[in-house]
Amino acid sequence: xxxxxxxxxxxxxxxxxxxxxxxxxxxxxxxxxxxxxxxxxxxxxxxxxxxxxxxxxxxxxxxxxxxxxxxxxxxxxxxxxxxxxxxxxxxxxxxxxxxxxxxxxxxxxxxx
Amino acid sequence: xxxxxxxxxxxxxxxxxxxxxxxxxxxxxxxxxxxxxxxxxxxxxxxxxxxxxxxxxxxxxxxxxxxxxxxxxxxxxxxxxxxxxxxxxxxxxxxxxxxxxxxxxxxxxxxxxxx
Numbered sequence: 080x081x082x083x084x085x086x087x088x089x090x091x092x093x094x095x096x097x098x099x100x101x102x103x104x105x106x107x108x109x110x111x112x113x114x115x116x117x118x119x120x121x122x123x124x125x126x127x128x129x130x131x132x133x134x135x136x137x138x139x140x141x142x143x144x145x146x147x148x149x150x151x152x153x154x155x156x157x158x159x160x161x162x163x164x165x166x167x168x169x170x171x172x173x174x175x176x177x178x179x180x181x182x183x184x185x186x187x188x189x190x191x
Numbered sequence: 192x193x194x195x196x197x198x199x200x201x202x203x204x205x206x207x208x209x210x211x212x213x214x215x216x217x218x219x220x221x222x223x224x225x226x227x228x229x230x231x232x233x234x235x236x237x238x239x240x241x242x243x244x245x246x247x248x249x250x251x252x253x254x255x256x257x258x259x260x261x262x263x264x265x266x267x268x269x270x271x272x273x274x275x276x277x278x279x280x281x282x283x284x285x286x287x288x289x290x291x292x293x294x295x296x297x298x299x300x301x302x303x304x305x306x
Contacts, residue, residue, distance in 0.1 A: 119200070121197075122296040185234055
């Protein structure tokens with residue numbers, strides 16, 4: 080795999096608190112993605128990045144922001160977490176140019 | 192916008208039964224198609240992919256899928272399933288004429304294989 084590490088793997092937080100999820104990759108892949116996975120919805124794209132400081136919104140970007148200051152790190156921030164953001168978040172990278180995504184192990188976030 | 196539809200949300204089979212999971216995509220142009228699998232408690236892994244050429248593609252663990260352009264379909268098949276195939280299966284598509292905004296996934300099919 081592309082050496083993708085997500086942290087934290089599990090987090091429980093309260094409504095209104097800020098949360099940052101980190102995705103770290105060791106393969107120097109250009110493209111990085113944040114998806115959320117919810118029962119009955121499959122995977123939905125939150126934000127993606129096509130290079131350092133180059134990011135764009137996905138299908139479900141409201142309430143989320145991202146930053147990519149280095150090739151290897153892609154951060155997902157929930158400025159003020161809500162219960163609807165309880166989900167499993169997956170980071171993915173693409174480096175082969177063949178649209179094949181490699182996924183991290185996921186971060187399970189519970190917002191109480 | 193492109194969309195991917197998976198016909199069955201839950202499928203229960205007995206071991207040795209044959210499997211076919213349906214997938215349809217909406218985009219009429221050139222697409223790259225994928226099946227990913229997520230075993231319980233694990234992350235998504237690529238099962239197989241289709242870019243061009245032979246419409247029948249073979250993946251890992253005995254899975255195969257057939258691209259039928261006229262039907263906008265990319266169904267996943269396996270002749271004889273095993274208990275270890277219990278997992279969630281996602282069909283995904285990428286519009287090769289579009290931007291870098293990743294794959295569009297179906298909602299997934301939860302497959303349970305009974306011993």
